Amino acid sequence: xxxxxxxxxxGRELNTLEFQKIKRKFPEYFASSQPSHAGIRLARxxxxxxxxxxxxxxxxxxxxxxxIRRLITALNQALYGQEGLVELVVTGLLARGHLLLExxxxxGKTELVKxxxxxxxxxxxRVQFTPDLLPGDITGNxxxxxxxxxxxxVFQKGPLFANLVLADEINRASxxxxxxxxxxxxxxxxxxxxxTHPLPSPFFVLATQNPIELEGTYPLPEAQLDRFLFKLExxxxxxxxxxxxxxxxxxGVEPVVEKVLDREELAAITTAVRQIYxxxxxxxxxxxxxxxxxxxxxxxxxxxKFGASPRAALALASAxxxxxxxxxxxxxxxxxxxxxxxxxxxxxxxxxxxxxxEGRTAGDVVDDLLKEVPRQPLDLAPTxxxx
Numbered sequence: 001x002x003x004x005x006x007x008x009x010x011g012r013e014l015n016t017l018e019f020q021k022i023k024r025k026f027p028e029y030f031a032s033s034q035p036s037h038a039g040i041r042l043a044r045x046x047x048x049x050x051x052x053x054x055x056x057x058x059x060x061x062x063x064x065x066x067x068i069r070r071l072i073t074a075l076n077q078a079l080y081g082q083e084g085l086v087e088l089v090v091t092g093l094l095a096r097g098h099l100l101l102e103x104x105x106x107x108g109k110t111e112l113v114k115x116x117x118x119x120x121x122x123x124x125x126r127v128q129f130t131p132d133l134l135p136g137d138i139t140g141n142x143x144x145x146x147x148x149x150x151x152x153x154v155f156q157k158g159p160l161f162a163n164l165v166l167a168d169e170i171n172r173a174s175x176x177x178x179x180x181x182x183x184x185x186x187x188x189x190x191x192x193x194x195x196t197h198p199l200p201s202p203f204f205v206l207a208t209q210n211p212i213e214l215e216g217t218y219p220l221p222e223a224q225l226d227r228f229l230f231k232l233e234x235x236x237x238x239x240x241x242x243x244x245x246x247x248x249x250x251x252g253v254e255p256v257v258e259k260v261l262d263r264e265e266l267a268a269i270t271t272a273v274r275q276i277y278x279x280x281x282x283x284x285x286x287x288x289x290x291x292x293x294x295x296x297x298x299x300x301x302x303x304x305k306f307g308a309s310p311r312a313a314l315a316l317a318s319a320x321x322x323x324x325x326x327x328x329x330x331x332x333x334x335x336x337x338x339x340x341x342x343x344x345x346x347x348x349x350x351x352x353x354x355x356x357x358e359g360r361t362a363g364d365v366v367d368d369l370l371k372e373v374p375r376q377p378l379d380l381a382p383t384x385x386x387x
Contacts, residue, residue: 056275056330064269065328068094071119071260078115078255079108080248081241087326088232088343089116089206094273094322097229097315098185098205100170100220100347107234109208111255113166116206118257120266123200125159126166129173135180139190140197155192160184163200167207171217178224181205185227202266222306222350229315230340231347233363269325276321277331285375286316286337292373293349300368303355308348315344334375342366 068090075086089112092099101109117124127138140158144151159165160181170178184190188199207228210217225231237245249255261269292298293307301307320336346362355365 056272058330060272061325061328061330064272064325067261067265067269068326074119074257074260075112075115078257079112080244081237082108082112082234085232085234086112088230088340091319091322091326091340092230092343093204094270094325095229095315095318096202096204096270096273097318098227099207100225100228100231101206101208101234102211102231103208103234104236105210107236109234110166110168113164113206113208115255115257117164117166119260120164121259121262122163122202122266124164124166125162126168127159128168129170129177131172131174133173133177135177136192138177139180139184139192142193153193155195155197157197158190160190161197161199163202163204165203165205167205169210170207171209171220173218175218175221178218178220182224182227185224202270225347226309226311228347229319230343232343273318273322273325276324276329278317278321279331281376282320282332282334282337283317285334285373286313286320288377289337289341289369289373290316290345292369293345298369298372300365300372303352303360303365303368304349305352306350308345312344312348316340319344338370341370345369 072086072090075090076083079086089099089101093116101112103109114124127133136158138158138160140156140161142153143156145154147154167181170181180190184199184203185205188201188203189196190199191197205228209220290308290310290313293301293304293312295301295304295307316337317332319340320332323336323339324330324332342363345366349362349365351360351362351365
């Protein structure tokens, strides 16, 4: 059978060596003379992924995935019973995104962030947000000092000037102070008295917040929520996990965490994430999923007052690439998108009042969207030749 489509890429014929390598790597898509519709689509996706990802060798992907697994293992030793949470935190970090962790006090949110800083040996600063905290307390302030030219205002950097910033209990600060993070999170810089100061690279904000039902909290503005790649909910531990904590932890004693990655290794992995191939069919699925959050586009959207922005689509793409690399693959899949959809979307959609009265959550609506939006809406050709 002629596999013309599988042998073409952007108008260029693959040479015999390249084509045979693809056949050896994905034999299941070339074994039948009449492949299934799914096989056709996957063969096209895999072929494009192979050629677009030529700069990423299979050995590189495997090496990066092994390092990521070591990082996850180290974090699981610091925070017991939260394996899913740890995996999503690492996914967000590799996607170069900011993370918002929500949960009741004492569940280990701060300990997880501190353990992450130790495993990566990044410069870390912690800010405890309180109602009386001012914007200059986190960005920095000009201070009048004696210099060779006389008295001058000299900018004193605040705690934002670090690679990893822990914003603890961020929703206890006033909205004015919360807004001071907007420019830093989006553009990696701060502006004070008309002067712009770049922040170090890499730059991550990992914020923790208490449920909004608690007293003394201020809801984060929607513009700031949209700048967090993930919102992760931290749930209480099981009895078995609590027993493990009691037997292996003491109050006031931090767990010992060894360094896993240095700055150069982290930079190499995050660069590799950007080289992971995003097939056109997966990109189309992301676009339709985000579009379905708006009124009139899906049945699930009837519970949504305001849908997700284009930034949500970019977040889905980045997080999907990071998850693919974690699993040792050179291209993203529909499963990657579905796995990160909830933490990407739950803080980017605002529910209707009626939906909240009924007790529905943003997570429930995202689950409905994933069930409703098909992964491949287009009719496929019966053979590769006709495609």
